[in-house]
Amino acid sequence: MREIKLSQSEPKRKLLDAAEQLFAERGFEAVSVRDVTQLAKANVAAVNYHFGSREGMIALVISRYVTPIHEERIARLDALEKKWPGKVVPLEELIDAFVRPLAGTVRKSDLSEQLFCKLVGRIFSLQGEALPPAVEEQMKVSIDRFMKAFAKALPTVPSEELIWRTHFMAGGVIHMLLNQEMLHRLSGGASGTPTMEGILARFIRFAAAGLREGVEVEPTPKKGPQATFDF
Amino acid sequence: MREIKLSQSEPKRKLLDAAEQLFAERGFEAVSVRDVTQLAKANVAAVNYHFGSREGMIALVISRYVTPIHEERIARLDALEKKWPGKVVPLEELIDAFVRPLAGTVRKSDLSEQLFCKLVGRIFSLQGEALPPAVEEQMKVSIDRFMKAFAKALPTVPSEELIWRTHFMAGGVIHMLLNQEMLHRLSGGASGTPTMEGILARFIRFAAAGLREGVEVEPTPKKGPQATFDF
DNA sequence: GTTTGATTGAATCATCCGTTTGACAGCTGG
DNA sequence: CCAGCTGTCAAACGGATGATTCAATCAAAC
Numbered sequence: 001m002r003e004i005k006l007s008q009s010e011p012k013r014k015l016l017d018a019a020e021q022l023f024a025e026r027g028f029e030a031v032s033v034r035d036v037t038q039l040a041k042a043n044v045a046a047v048n049y050h051f052g053s054r055e056g057m058i059a060l061v062i063s064r065y066v067t068p069i070h071e072e073r074i075a076r077l078d079a080l081e082k083k084w085p086g087k088v089v090p091l092e093e094l095i096d097a098f099v100r101p102l103a104g105t106v107r108k109s110d111l112s113e114q115l116f117c118k119l120v121g122r123i124f125s126l127q128g129e130a131l132p133p134a135v136e137e138q139m140k141v142s143i144d145r146f147m148k149a150f151a152k153a154l155p156t157v158p159s160e161e162l163i164w165r166t167h168f169m170a171g172g173v174i175h176m177l178l179n180q181e182m183l184h185r186l187s188g189g190a191s192g193t194p195t196m197e198g199i200l201a202r203f204i205r206f207a208a209a210g211l212r213e214g215v216e217v218e219p220t221p222k223k224g225p226q227a228t229f230d231f
Numbered sequence: 232m233r234e235i236k237l238s239q240s241e242p243k244r245k246l247l248d249a250a251e252q253l254f255a256e257r258g259f260e261a262v263s264v265r266d267v268t269q270l271a272k273a274n275v276a277a278v279n280y281h282f283g284s285r286e287g288m289i290a291l292v293i294s295r296y297v298t299p300i301h302e303e304r305i306a307r308l309d310a311l312e313k314k315w316p317g318k319v320v321p322l323e324e325l326i327d328a329f330v331r332p333l334a335g336t337v338r339k340s341d342l343s344e345q346l347f348c349k350l351v352g353r354i355f356s357l358q359g360e361a362l363p364p365a366v367e368e369q370m371k372v373s374i375d376r377f378m379k380a381f382a383k384a385l386p387t388v389p390s391e392e393l394i395w396r397t398h399f400m401a402g403g404v405i406h407m408l409l410n411q412e413m414l415h416r417l418s419g420g421a422s423g424t425p426t427m428e429g430i431l432a433r434f435i436r437f438a439a440a441g442l443r444e445g446v447e448v449e450p451t452p453k454k455g456p457q458a459t460f461d462f
Numbered sequence: 463g464t465t466t467g468a469t470t471g472a473a474t475c476a477t478c479c480g481t482t483t484g485a486c487a488g489c490t491g492g
Numbered sequence: 493c494c495a496g497c498t499g500t501c502a503a504a505c506g507g508a509t510g511a512t513t514c515a516a517t518c519a520a521a522c
Contacts, residue, residue, distance in 0.1 A: 009499085029260045033480060043501050048481060050499095125356075127410055164433045167414055168403035175402020179358055183398055202395045206441040213440035242469085263509060274471055279511060281469095 012050045014040040019061050020109050024119035028058055028130075059132040062123050069120070070138040072101040077145055091153045091212060095204045098146050099173055103196050113196060114181050121177030124170075156215045169207045176203060243281045245271040250292050251340050255350035259289055259361075290363040293354050300351070301369040303332040308376055322384045322443060326435045329377050330404055334427050344427060345412055352408030355401075387446050400438045407434060 018040035022031040033047045033054050040046075051057035076097035080089045102124070104116045111119065128136055151162055176199065184194050249271035253262040264278045264285050271277075282288035307328035311320045333355070335347045342350065359367055381393055388396070407414075407430065415425050 011499085029258075032478080034478085044480090045482080045501075046499090054480060125406075125409075127413060161433065163414070164430065165437050167410070168407060168434060168437050171403040171406020171410075172399035173402070175356075175405060176399060179398070179402075182358060183394070199395065202392065203399055205444050206396050206399050209444035210437040210441035213436050240469085264511090265509075274469095275510090276472090276512080277470075285510060 009050075011040070011042050011046060015042055015046060015050060015057070016061060016064070017109055019057055020111060020119060021115065023058075023061060023122065024111060024115040027122055028126075033057075055130075058130075059135075062126075063132055063135050065120060065123055066135045066138055068106040069101045070142050072106055073098060073142045074145065076101070077149060081149075088153050089149060091150075091208050092204050094146065094149050094153055095169070095207050095211070096200070098142075099203065099207075100200060102173060102177060103200055117177040117180060117196070121174050125174050125178065150211065154212055154215060157212070162211075165211050165213075169211065172203065172207060240281075242271070242273050242277060246273055246277060246281060246288070247292060247295070248340055250288055251342060251350060252346065254289075254292060254353065255342060255346040258353055259357075264288075286361075289361070290366075293357075294363055294366050296351060296354055297366045297369060299337040300332045301373050303337050304329060304373045305376065307332070308380060312380075319384050320380060322381075322439050323435055325377065325380050325384055326400070326438050326442070327431070329373075330434065330438075331431060333404060333408060334431055348408040348411065348427070352405050356405050356409065381442065385443055385446060388443070393442075396442050396444075399441065403434065403438060 019036045037044050104113050250267045268275050
């Protein structure tokens with residue numbers, strides 16, 4: 001009998017959209033409640049009414065981005081381990097599963113691809129400073145699963161070394177997400193394929209080479225650069 | 232318009248020291264002039280008197296960090312090119328010359344090593360948002376020189392590819408500088424050598440492998456337009 | 463000793479911030 | 493009809509911020 005409202009009320013969604021856009025453009029700290037409500041054409045009190053506080057709104061924006069990314073990471077990793085039963089998942093495919101969800105595969109809002117990436121980069125560069133506990137927990141879970149997968153794919157790399165290398169890799173993605181626009185602009189026509197797909201392919205090759213530095217390559221027939229989709 | 236004196240007076244230096252420490256700990260945006268003057272035990276007006284404005288103080292802090300780093304980068308690159316006259320400078324030595332100045336070789340203040348690195352990371356993650364023009368120019372100069380050196384060391388890597396790879400590398404350093412403390416904490420005893428020297432050695436191996444991914448076979452020298460970008 | 467210019471100090475300004483309030487409208491179920 | 497809930501709104505509150513004012517201080521030059 002009791003009716004449950006599932007749909008987001010219209011102004012609340014407009015607030016979230018405005019907040020996402022402004023956060024992506026300027027960063028969390030540089031956006032005021034009044035900026036958001038002005039862009040959303042809502043009243044100043046709307047933020048505190050709908051989200052409790054400014055921090056609540058930020059936490060909601062963050063979790064709405066991180067959760068789908070986390071779930072897709074896990075799903076892709078599950079799919080990979082099912083695809084290579086018992087065997088070792090190829091490193092490039094692991095990196096792909098780890099990185100691609102950050103690059104806009106899961107689109108929740110109607111932000112442009114660049115703004116989406118920028119916001120994701122900002123979120124993941126926070127690194128436990130002001131992250132909601134639930135979000136931090138999700139991050140830890142994915143990191144843990146992928147670290148184990150990386151360790152299995154690179155059994156000859158000492159675990160301490162692997163920690164640092166994945167750390168460097170993470171920094172590379174975040175920096176790429178945050179500054180791809182600037183790189184496109186400054187490099188003029190020299191940055192080649194400006195599509196996210198091309199950037200991802202480049203990054204995966206770079207990160208894979210760095211991660212497996214020093215491991216002896218068995219006579220496994222290596223194919224050329226792969227920029228393939230799995231699904 | 233108030234005249235700004237250039238000579239270092241005692242309270243001015245104390246202001247800069249306090250500002251450096253707070254900026255490193257909390258970030259530029261999260262520090263008010265009152266925080267700085269309180270820590271420096273100076274009057275609130277001192278900031279505006281000595282630096283013209285809060286932004287002027289920030290710009291001075293930034294340039295006092297970036298300029299020595301830039302100069303040492305250039306000096307190390309000059310030394311390398313003199314050490315290998317006519318020859319190709321080994322990639323690892325180039326990366327070392329590029330990265331080591333960021334890690335505290337040049338110490339201007341009495342900040343702890345971690346705070347120094349964190350501040351450097353914060354500065355270089357600004358990426359042309361609020362950087363003083365002179366500082367941005369210095370960055371462009373070093374990037375340009377090192378990009379040419381990298382291109383010479385890796386003649387078979389297409390220039391577009393090289394731009395992206397150096398970009399990934401830059402992200403790795405910045406992330407490492409900003410979050411090394413967190414990594415130490417999260418990895419517990421698993422992160423092995425926590426010394427900056429050890430981290431640098433790890434990073435150089437990682438970055439070198441990523442930069443020269445795919446080189447050893449079939450040298451196809453390619454020439455393309457060179458590009459500069461912030462780092 | 464007086465003058466002068468550079469600093470410092472306390473108070474104040476105007477503005478912005480996040481949040482709260484209370485009034486008001488629209489709707490719903492009784 | 494009217495209670496009661498929900499959402500919106502203008503207005504205001506208390507606080508923090510960067511900047512400014514103006515008198516007081518102080519050391520050196522004259």
